Amino acid sequence: MASCPKGHESGTLDYCDVCGARMGDGTASPAAASAVPPPLPATPAAVAPSAAAPDARVCPVCGTTQTGRFCEEDGYDFLLSPPVADPARASSAASTPSTTEPTPSETAPSEPAPSEPAPSGSTPPRWTVTVHPDSAYFEVVRAMGGEDASAMAFPQFAPERRFELTGQQMVIGRRSRSRGINPDIDLxxxxxxxxVSHVHALLVAQEDGWAVVDLESANGTYLNDPSSNPIDPNVPVPVNDGDTIYLGAWTALTIHAP
Structure with missing residues (x-):
């Protein structure tokens, strides 16, 4: 360690950290040392705004980033994800006639393509749902009470119906001609x-199966245990082979995996 003019051992080389004298100069005092302004704190670098999450969805109608189920600008339903046509592209394609003439290479006979195996004709099995009345569920509904509970009667005959699950989603409900509602699984x-509400629930395709979503129905949607609480609305709940969805007053839908 260095020594100041007064004989103190100092860990610093400019001013003595004991008496404040300038190293090599005995005229400085602690007051002089304290007059030296402390170094300014480093200014933190500006934080660049984070980019939008790569998986953030935007409304296909107006381009607004999704913040909930419905678009805040035009009411587009992200959960149902209805297809949206591109009118500009469609009108451009319709108004632009094709004027490209075929080249000789395009009109010349081409080499025969290698033959591909013919399809077997059989389609892979799909998930299905069976709709049937459930008397035990009906008694649970009646026990819950309500002003119309005593007037309800279990149907004497209700045929079992089976629906094949196709596409990415299947709406469950009751059709209404006046409102233009035509659910995929029409009850x-x-x-x-x-x-049963006209638009009651939704079956959504998942990577390894299907999930059920309650669409804020009036009487709720139950999975496997109708005496428990209904599932939360607008939240996909996975379903498995043999699971039963209960809705309405007596309707049960049993899931069948392939």
């Missing part, structure tokens, strides 16, 4: 279940 009667 309209006879017999008519009064507790």
């Amino acid at each position: 309209a009667g006879p017999p008519e279940d009064p507790g």
Whole structure:
């Protein structure tokens, strides 16, 4: 360690860290040392705004970033994801006639393509759902009470119906001609279940199966145990082979995996 003119051992080389004298100069004092301004703190670098999440969805109608189920600008339903046509592209394609003449190479006969194996004709099995009345569920609904509970009657005859799950989503509900509602799994009667909403629930395709989503129905949607709480609306809940979805007053939908 260095020594100041007064004989103190100092860990610094400019001013003595004991008496404040300038190293090599005995005229400085602690007051002089304290007059030296401390170094300014480093200015933090400006933080660049984070880019939008790569998986953030935008509305296909207006381009607004999704913040909930419905677009804040035009009401587009991200959960149902209805297809949106591109009118500009369609009108451009319709108004632009094709004027390209075929080249000789295009009109000349080409070499035969290698033969491909013919399809077997059989389609892979798909998930299905069976719709049927459930008397035990009906008794649970009646036990819950309500002003119309005593007037309800379990149907004497209700045929079992089976639907194949195709595409990316299947709407469950009751058709309404006046409102233009035509669900994929139509639970309209006879017999008519009064507790089923016109747009009640949704089956959504997943990577390894399907999930059920309640679409804020009036009477809720139950999975496997109708005496428990209904599933939360607008939240996909995975379903497995043999699971049963309960809705309305007596309607049950049993899931069948391939």
